[in-house]
Amino acid sequence: MQFELSLEYLEELKEAIARKDEATIKAQLEELYAVDIALILNRLDVEEANFLYDILDDEMxxxxxxxxxxEKREALLATFSTKEIAEQLDNMESDDAADVINELPEEIQEEVLSHIEDIEQASDIADLMSFEEGTAGSLMAKELVSVYAHETVTACIDEIRRQTENVDVMYAVYVVDDNEKLIGMLSLKKLIISHPLALIEEIYDPDVISVKTSTPSEDVGELIQKYDLVVLPVVDQLGRLVGRITIDDxxxxxxxxxxxxxxxxSGITDDVDSNDSLWRLSRARIPWLLVGMGGGIIGSRIIGSYExxxxxxxxxxxxxxxxGATGGNVGVQSSAIIVQGLASNTLVLDRIAPKLFKELGVGLINGMICSGLILGYNLLINESWALAATVSVALFTVILCASFLGTFVPLTMHRFKVNPALATGPFVTTLNDIIGISIYFLVGRLLYNVL
Amino acid sequence: MQFELSLEYLEELKEAIARKDEATIKAQLEELYAVDIALILNRLDVEEANFLYDILDDEMxxxxxxxxxxEKREALLATFSTKEIAEQLDNMESDDAADVINELPEEIQEEVLSHIEDIEQASDIADLMSFEEGTAGSLMAKELVSVYAHETVTACIDEIRRQTENVDVMYAVYVVDDNEKLIGMLSLKKLIISHPLALIEEIYDPDVISVKTSTPSEDVGELIQKYDLVVLPVVDQLGRLVGRITIDDxxxxxxxxxxxxxxxxSGITDDVDSNDSLWRLSRARIPWLLVGMGGGIIGSRIIGSYExxxxxxxxxxxxxxxxGATGGNVGVQSSAIIVQGLASNTLVLDRIAPKLFKELGVGLINGMICSGLILGYNLLINESWALAATVSVALFTVILCASFLGTFVPLTMHRFKVNPALATGPFVTTLNDIIGISIYFLVGRLLYNVL
Structure with missing residues (x-):
């Protein structure tokens, strides 16, 4: 039942496509779900994908x-006429159709829209395309079932029956007042077990969480996670129900x-994956490498002054x-804990000071362990007392410093609305490298003079 | 509607608790959801939490x-008698109750179970407790509605009505044969729009994805994501329906x-968050710090041989x-891309060799850019030709090496069923530090002799 794409399977399919052997291909695809077929399409070249796609039934x-x-979808769609693209969009939910059309070259978007046969669908898509990316409006679908509070259960069921073609997955119906304002919801379970002649206003749940079309996507995600929702209604600025967002999106x-x-x-500035082009992968990585090199050059100047x-x-x-390595490691550890705390909102209420003190406490403990061990090692291996003392004192100081910076930098970034994830990784590592070296040689100069 | 916990709110509440002013507390909590109240309980000390908890109605x-x-839950439950704990469990779904009871000290688990009034609930919980953690069995709840294929829609609706108290959220009913084997499902939407006298076997969907009780949790997560499910039925080794897993879990x-x-x-070995104790936080971090230090000591021996x-x-x-820093950065970048590819399964089909070549290509490009820049810098600033050449040649080699290792190590770990995330971070950084230094001084010895 659960499909695993194998190279053998793919080879067989490619051969069947080369032979234009539709019967074999259909048999091979028989049991598969759309997502599995998509995995296959991703792996075919454009001509093969085009041939396979034509064999599929419209919904699938x-x-x-x-x-x-x-990228693969864009390549496949590029082989379609605008009319053919429009036919695909007719079979999608409005939000998905809007996403696809937004990916198309701008000059053909309008033409594709004009070819969509279902006027309501075309108008829904055009509506959705106007919402800014990263907002609830851009995530929502227009397909939903809403009922007026004064209707009966039977009328509601009739409405569901009418909408059943349009709405693929349905978990609840939404209740609106006469001005189309969202006032509550009704779970399908409640609907099923209620008397057919009961009024919606007697049985609906007025306690419904909703978002505005302008709500940022991140907040939508947080709400859905926090309140364990599977679907979230979207209202416009006047509180009128305009769409719904499902958990899969x-x-x-x-x-x-x-x-x-x-x-x-990890020091990668752009959203890339391992299938992206060589140039894109290189470009996404070079900025932080250069920052690291800048740090290295500063480090070389510092060491140079101790020639x-x-x-x-x-x-x-x-x-x-x-x-350098220990400072970097400690910094990354501290900042990872802080970044995660910020992401999961467990830190929201806390003031910075107690966090800093705690991290310094951890730094104190681990600093003593690490510097104690390296002291033992150096006393055993190297005869120089001064070196042993220098390394241990410097290491201890560096660990404390790195704990402080690893905590302070992401918290400060967060306060100034910069993504604190930027702080974990190359930034903190580079900073700690520079500071670590400065401390090390400073301590060295002091201790060698004394000891 | 969406609640944001503020320090002021918390202060007011704490004062009301100190005054034992139930009316004010109830008014304050009026509009809140359970998850919001949990956030508040997390922030109170045990006596306050206990007082507040008693005021809440049972379900909430x-x-x-x-x-x-x-941790906070354990502390609160520790103030309850076993009978009081049992009363809480009676109001939970079986999977949640099993999770809570599993957290209790072993010696009181049996006593708590014996106090649960609803015998069926007690037996469900005991069943669930027997499943190994990390399997579908440990994630599932026993509450679900199942119908026989030969029943009518009306009979099915009656069954839903009977179960409505037990099953909080319901998206579908499951269809079983006379041996209780899962044979399909029926969405509530389909149920609503079907004729009351229709037989289930005429309208159900035989195409249902299910897992076994022994299926690993990760696979459950992958299936739910891949197929955009909100609930997944669980069967035993004989294919009999025994539970369901919902997306929120x-x-x-x-x-x-x-x-x-x-x-x-980030080099943290244990699952910790910033609210954990100092000792726990320290212990979770020390192993990778020691590995990094080990790398540092090896580095010191290598440099030492060039005294x-x-x-x-x-x-x-x-x-x-x-x-060292550049090698570390490159290694982390490469391994992050690979680890993500492995996590999202986009790499499953690919052989290792092409990935390695691609990463080496990226390394080649970025290596040339970085070493070219540092060559320019060194020629401008330092008079030594030998040093300039050494740094550039070594940097280029180090970047290539780090690209290779950053790719090879996580792919190999994955092949040997070790979590490749381990490879990104301290491990790759330490390895690249050692290799980088070796290359640098080797190149230095060679070039200084030649130039």
Missing amino acids: AADALLEMEE VMDVMREEAEKDIQLM QQIQLRPEMAFFIPLI | AADALLEMEE VMDVMREEAEKDIQLM QQIQLRPEMAFFIPLI
């Missing part, structure tokens, strides 16, 4: 198109956000990587 | 308890998994941080 074809990777958005955060934390000391005591150079 | 209390942070699991991955990538060279040419030491 439209669903598979939606599940394809954006929100989950896609949230997954993209999470991936972008991980990439930011004579290094000539005198070359063993000072040995522990540069240890100091 | 149980729901709020479920949404609390684990799966989303919680997936969020935890994602957070754990980010922490692994005379450093004495002769101390400027070699200046660029140690630049080489």
Whole structure:
């Protein structure tokens, strides 16, 4: 029942396509869901995909198109006439159709719209296209069932029957007043178990969470997660019901956000995946590499100012990587905890100071452990007391500093509305590298003079 | 409608609790959802939470308890008698009740179970407790509505009416044969629009995705995401329907998994958050710090073997941080892309070789850019040709190496069923630090002899 795409399966299918053997292809695709067929389409070249797509029945074809990777979908649609594209959009929910049409070259968007046969669908799509990306309006679909509070259960069921073609998945019907203002909802379960002649106003639940078309997507995601919703009604500025957002659309958005955060934390500036072009992958990575190099150059200037000391005591150079690496690691650890706390909102209420103190406490403990161990190692291996003391004191200070910065930087960024994920990774690492080296050589100069 | 907990609100509430002013408290909590009340309970000390909890009505209390942070919930439950705990469990769905009871000290679990008044609920909970954590069995709830294929729509609606108290949220009813084997499902929408005397077998959808009780939670999450499901039926080894998993439970699991991955990538070994104790936070971080230190010590031995060279040419030491940092950054970037590809399954079909070549291509481009820039800098600033050449050649080699390792290590880990997120972060950084230094000094020795 659950399909796993294998290379053998793909080979067989490609051969059948080359032979134009429709019967075999249909048999191969028989049991598959749209998302599985999309995986296959992603792996075919455009001509093959085009041939396969034509074999699919209309509903399945439209669903598979939606599940394809954006680039592959664009390539496939480029082989279609505007009329053929319009036919695909007719089989989609309005929000999906609007997403697809937004991806098309601007000069053909209008033409595609004009070819859509269902006038209501065309007008819904045009409406949705006007909402700004990243808002609830751009996420919502227009298809929903709404009833007036003064209607009966039977009338409501009739309305559902009328809408059943348009609304694929339905979890609830929405209740509006005579001005189309959203006033509540009615679960299908409640509808089923209520008396056919009962009035909606007697049985509906006035306690409904909704968002405005202008609500940011992130807030939509948070609400859906927090209140365990599967669908969320959307109202306009006047409170009139205009659409609904389902959890699957929100989950896609949230997954993209999470991936972008991980990439930011890893020093990748643009949303890329391993199938992107060489140039795109390179371009997305070079900015933070350059920042890191900038840090390295500053580091070289700092060390350069201790040139004579290094000539005198070359063993000072040995522990540069240890100091830098540990500072970087501690900084990343601290900032990861803070970034996650900010993302899950567990930190919202807290003031910065107690967090800083706690991180410093952790730094204190781990700093003592690490510097104690390295002291033991150096006393055992190296004969130089001064070096042993320098490395340990510097390491301890660096760990404390890195704990502080790893906490302070993302919290401050968050306060100034910069994505704190930017702080975890190259930024904190680079900063800690520079500071670590400064501390190390400073401590070295002091201790070598004393000891 | 959407509640934001503020410090002022919390202060007022705490004062009302201190005054034991139930009327004010009730007014304050009036409009809130369970999850909001849980946020408040998390912020109160145990006595305050206990007082507030008693004021809530039974349903709300149980729901709020479920949404609390684990530690806070344990502390609150510790103030309850086993009988009082049992009363809370009676108001929960079976899966939630099983989760709560599993958190209790083992010696009182049996006693709590024995106090649950609803025998069926007690037996359901006991059943669920027996499933291993991380499986579909441990995620599922027993509450569901199932009908036999030979029944009518009316009989099905009667069954829903009977179960309505037990099943909070309902999206579909499941269809079983006479042996209780799952054979299909029926959406509530279909049920509503069908004729009351229609037989279930004429209208149900045989195409239902299900999992076994033993299916790993991760696979459950993947299925739900891939097929855009909101609920998934669970069957036993004989195919008999035994439970259902709803999307909200799966989303919680997936969020935890994602957070754990980010922490692994940041060098934190245990699932912690910033509210955990100092010791726990320290312990979760020390292992990777020690690994990093181990790398640093190896680095010090490598540099140590070039002691005379450093004495002769101390400027070699200046660029140690630049080489180390850039190698680390490149490695993290490469491995992040691979880890994400593995997580989203876009890489499943691909062989390792093409990925490696592509990453090497990216490394080639970025390596040329970075080493070209640093060459320019060094020629401008430092008079030493040998140093300029050394740094550039080494940097280029290090970037290529780090691209290779950043790709190869997570792919290999994945092949051997180790979580590749472990590879991104401290592991790859440490490895690249060591390799980077080795390359740098090796290149230095070669070039200084030639130039």
